[in-house]
Amino acid sequence: MTTQSAPQTVPKTEFSAKSDYIVAKFGGTSVANFEAMSRCSEIIVADKSVRIVAVSASAGVTNHLVALCKSSITPEQRQEHIDGVLAIQHAILDELSLDADLAVGFNETLKAFQTLALETLTTDQQHDELLSFGERLSSYLFAQVLRLKGLNADRFDVRKVLKTDSQFGKATPNVKATAQAAKEVLIPLLDEQVIVTQGFVGSDEFGQTTTLGRGGSDYSAALLAEAINAKSVHIWTDVVGIFSTDPRLCAKATPIARLSFDEAAEMATFGAKVLHPATILPASRSHINVFVGSSREPERGGTWIEREKSQQPGIRAVTQRKNQILLTLKSPEMLLASGFLARVFTILSEFNISVDLVTTSEISVAITLDNAPNASRPELEQACLDKLAEFCHVSVENNLTLVALIGSEIQLRQHEMNLMNVLKEFNIRLICHGASKHNLCFLVEQGESDNVVQAIHSRLLEV
Numbered sequence: 001m002t003t004q005s006a007p008q009t010v011p012k013t014e015f016s017a018k019s020d021y022i023v024a025k026f027g028g029t030s031v032a033n034f035e036a037m038s039r040c041s042e043i044i045v046a047d048k049s050v051r052i053v054a055v056s057a058s059a060g061v062t063n064h065l066v067a068l069c070k071s072s073i074t075p076e077q078r079q080e081h082i083d084g085v086l087a088i089q090h091a092i093l094d095e096l097s098l099d100a101d102l103a104v105g106f107n108e109t110l111k112a113f114q115t116l117a118l119e120t121l122t123t124d125q126q127h128d129e130l131l132s133f134g135e136r137l138s139s140y141l142f143a144q145v146l147r148l149k150g151l152n153a154d155r156f157d158v159r160k161v162l163k164t165d166s167q168f169g170k171a172t173p174n175v176k177a178t179a180q181a182a183k184e185v186l187i188p189l190l191d192e193q194v195i196v197t198q199g200f201v202g203s204d205e206f207g208q209t210t211t212l213g214r215g216g217s218d219y220s221a222a223l224l225a226e227a228i229n230a231k232s233v234h235i236w237t238d239v240v241g242i243f244s245t246d247p248r249l250c251a252k253a254t255p256i257a258r259l260s261f262d263e264a265a266e267m268a269t270f271g272a273k274v275l276h277p278a279t280i281l282p283a284s285r286s287h288i289n290v291f292v293g294s295s296r297e298p299e300r301g302g303t304w305i306e307r308e309k310s311q312q313p314g315i316r317a318v319t320q321r322k323n324q325i326l327l328t329l330k331s332p333e334m335l336l337a338s339g340f341l342a343r344v345f346t347i348l349s350e351f352n353i354s355v356d357l358v359t360t361s362e363i364s365v366a367i368t369l370d371n372a373p374n375a376s377r378p379e380l381e382q383a384c385l386d387k388l389a390e391f392c393h394v395s396v397e398n399n400l401t402l403v404a405l406i407g408s409e410i411q412l413r414q415h416e417m418n419l420m421n422v423l424k425e426f427n428i429r430l431i432c433h434g435a436s437k438h439n440l441c442f443l444v445e446q447g448e449s450d451n452v453v454q455a456i457h458s459r460l461l462e463v
């Protein structure tokens with residue numbers, strides 16, 4: 001559930017004739033170094049329909065950039081993080097010589113990064129400017145790697161088309177403005193060229209750089225696919241699709257061949273790390289199929305996310321999301337009065353807070369929020385808590401994990417005994433079921449959550 005933005009309408013006529021174009025997105029590990037980039041370039045060479053390539057920053061770069069935004073950083077730490085970014089870029093450059101046009105842009109961008117990184121940056125706008133450098137740099141290098149393979153590739157500044165509001169750090173895209181800009185300056189290029197552009201980055205109506213939030217490159221790829229009316233978007237990452245649970249946790253986890261948009265959206269939202277949760281939104285509203293596969297092993301296939309329902313009802317996956325905040329708000333005076341929830345949610349939405357689970361009683365409401373590590377902004381600001389405290393008692397609990405069972409037509413009845421047998425061994429803090437047939441969620445102590453997931457996977461999914 002999100003309080004972030006109202007659903008956007010997209011002109012319907014655009015859907016009628018889909019182009020044959022595919023947008024491919026390569027994540028940080030896929031563009032971590034020259035060798036990884038070369039592997040990805042083979043994927044593009046093999047599929048002539050791939051016309052837009054959205055890249056992440058090379059692995060590690062965005063974490064350095066996030067660290068450089070912190071005001072508490074010492075001059076030594078600052079230098080270490082700058083050097084960290086430069087080392088990653090130079091290791092790739094050592095294997096590559098840039099054509100003059102790309103070299104000019106790359107060198108200017110690198111210089112601009114070094115200048116800005118030395119400054120103390122205090123505003124969210126400045127932070128987004130700095131955070132954007134990872135993708136801006138990797139896109140030059142990747143364009144050159146594609147040229148080495150004989151492709152007519154060019155680098156394109158995504159800020160010309162990916163238009164957003166001015167919510168720095170977690171900007172909301174403007175779908176109409178993006179489609180319009182794509183029509184004018186991007187689509188005309190695609191017949192001739194493979195365009196390499198940046199994930200994660202956008203620009204507001206004043207031309208200031210914005211970002212879509214950590215992991216936002218997947219979302220960018222889906223938004224670009226929507227803007228050019230692509231037939232599909234391919235997300236190339238370091239795993240062979242979306243698994244029934246994290247394979248590092250359960251050796252018997254299996255990749256899922258097909259998921260519906262609804263299931264995939266729930267999985268991404270509730271912790272399957274493979275996709276940014278918002279990615280499915282543009283894909284599902286514009287009927288664009290999404291593929292998720294490994295750029296290391298493209299031949300192994302991956303997961304297709306499509307409009308069709310998955311073949312069978314039932315539980316398909318169990319996910320977990322650590323570092324959850326449980327916010328409990330109580331207001332005894334509100335007994336039998338109305339408007340309490342409206343007031344709470346108005347404030348949460350003023351602070352652009354995205355709420356996941358909600359349970360209520362007559363005089364209280366419990367809400368979970370995601371406190372993602374390495375986020376470029378904290379989810380819950382003190383100013384928000386202060387505002388809530390004006391009319392209710394506020395309690396905040398940390399160190400919780402949200403565990404979600406994901407699937408189709410999940411009915412507690414079918415799984416009751418197994419599930420209850422698993423859960424009775426653990427301390428369950430809150431349960432949510434009923435609003436969607438695609439999930440059943442609960443909160444557990446963070447220290448126990450790996451065990452909870454393993455127990456659920458083995459008793460409900462390995463049958």
Ligand code: ASP
Pocket residue numbers: 027028056057062063134199200213214215216217218
């Ligand atoms: N580079 C950004 C991040 O690490 C965006 C992305 O890779 O999707 O969060």
Ligand code: MG
Pocket residue numbers: 027028215218274276
């Ligand atoms: Mg990612």
